[in-house]
Amino acid sequence: VYIDRLRWTRDITTRGKRAKHASTPYTEKEGYKWESASVNMSARLGAKIDDVISVCDREADIYEYLLYKLKTKQRFIVRSMQSRHIEEGQNKLYHYASQLKSAGQKQIHIPQKGGRKARNVTLDIVFAPVTLKVPNNKRGESLPLYYVGCVEHGNSKEALCWHLLTNEPITTQAQAQKIIGYYEHRWLVEEYHKAWKSDGTNIEASRLQSKGNVERLVTINAFIAVRILQLKFAKDRPDDSSCEEVLSPKAWKLLWLKRVSKTPPDSAPSLKWAYTELAKLGGWKDTKRTGRASVKVIWQGWFKLQTILEGYELAMSLDIDL
Structure with a gap:
């Protein structure tokens, strides 16, 4: 903690x-x-x-x-x-x-x-x-x-x-x-830093010039890194926890439509499902047959889902005909 x-x-x-x-x-x-x-x-x-x-x-x-x-x-x-x-x-x-x-x-x-x-x-x-x-x-x-x-x-x-x-x-x-x-x-700290600083949100690669902007980005991404880490270890959890632990109802339904192309179910799918589908959305192919996705592809999937969510919110806010 x-x-x-x-x-x-x-x-x-x-x-x-x-x-x-x-x-x-x-x-x-x-x-x-x-x-x-x-x-x-x-x-x-x-x-x-x-x-x-x-x-x-x-x-x-x-x-x-x-x-x-x-x-x-x-x-x-x-x-x-x-x-x-x-x-x-x-x-x-x-x-x-x-x-x-x-x-x-x-x-x-x-x-x-x-x-x-x-x-x-x-x-x-x-x-x-x-x-x-x-x-x-x-x-x-x-x-x-x-x-x-x-x-x-x-x-x-x-x-x-x-x-x-x-x-x-x-x-x-x-x-x-x-x-x-x-x-x-203690190794969980290293995994968190990987999700936060490098392979995940990759704040080390940011090129912001203002200290204030850097601090705001670092703080926002710190919370996202926690979510990515939760997803990374979802595969090892013995229970079928709901994906709503890390995704909003709107987010997982959009992920379902993107990946499954069918009407979303009434109840939220499992956290393990979200782990797999977000990783695939990020380009994961499981070529090594380990069944484990890297932090990097989970982050890429997460980022793509946020883009989809933003597009949906923008479309729903339109009050004019295009």
């Missing part, structure tokens, strides 16, 4: 000046966005913040952010970006983790993506309390955390490997599995 969003504009004049990164104050760095979002989230949620777990990718593996989360007792899971020095031994975190005894295994399915084939993988699970040392270029205190790791069997370069840091107490395999399960859901 999006509870806070920050618009960040990089200063083009500082592009490529990484040499100044170490001397730049933490609050002026782009990475401060994680703490800033947590501060705003805490202010908005009040006591309910205790029920929230922030699940972050490797970009959030920042000493100051982890320290802030610990001091404010906000719950979090962060995927480790680097093998940090720890107090539990002479070696760094990842080497220490490789020596831990397996606490069990987990089976997960990795879907096909691009040139990567779908596969089922077996992961070894390890966990342990760890204390991260203060980085040499920082001032502060050591960070007592819990480490959860899951590593795919085999030595392939593409082997799945997650190093997770959390302040959730981990003393059993079930608790470790729960942390991994939380992190598994």
Whole structure:
């Protein structure tokens, strides 16, 4: 759930000046966005913040952010970006983790993506309390955390490997599995960004010059991206939910007339039907026989349907004979 969003504009004049990164104050760095979002989230949620777990990718593996989360007792899971020095031994975190005894295994399915084939993988699970040392270029205190790791069997370069840091107490395999399960859901954020920023509404390709216009377009398309994502996962839903969850009665009836060329039924068809027909309207041929349409063709179908809907509304508003 999006509870806070920050618009960040990089200063083009500082592009490529990484040499100044170490001397730049933490609050002026782009990475401060994680703490800033947590501060705003805490202010908005009040006591309910205790029920929230922030699940972050490797970009959030920042000493100051982890320290802030610990001091404010906000719950979090962060995927480790680097093998940090720890107090539990002479070696760094990842080497220490490789020596831990397996606490069990987990089976997960990795879907096909691009040139990567779908596969089922077996992961070894390890966990342990760890204390991260203060980085040499920082001032502060050591960070007592819990480490959860899951590593795919085999030595392939593409082997799945997650190093997770959390302040959730981990003393059993079930608790470790729960942390991994939380992190598994984080990929939905990536799917949303794909539907919003690139393959879907593709706001990254917009060439608007006004900041105000860009912000309005971004906001409108953010809601459309949610609808596209709902359609993308409609195929996996076990129920026959109505397509009116994402389409208005007028929209699905026009889609029916366009695709089926018959009088629409009295009751709305399923969400899965809308998924298939919108994808076909967008040019989907299912040439790979996966039964899954890409975000791009769903968006193209959605856009065409909106054009049809706009044309219908315009025609119905005419009060003159052509």
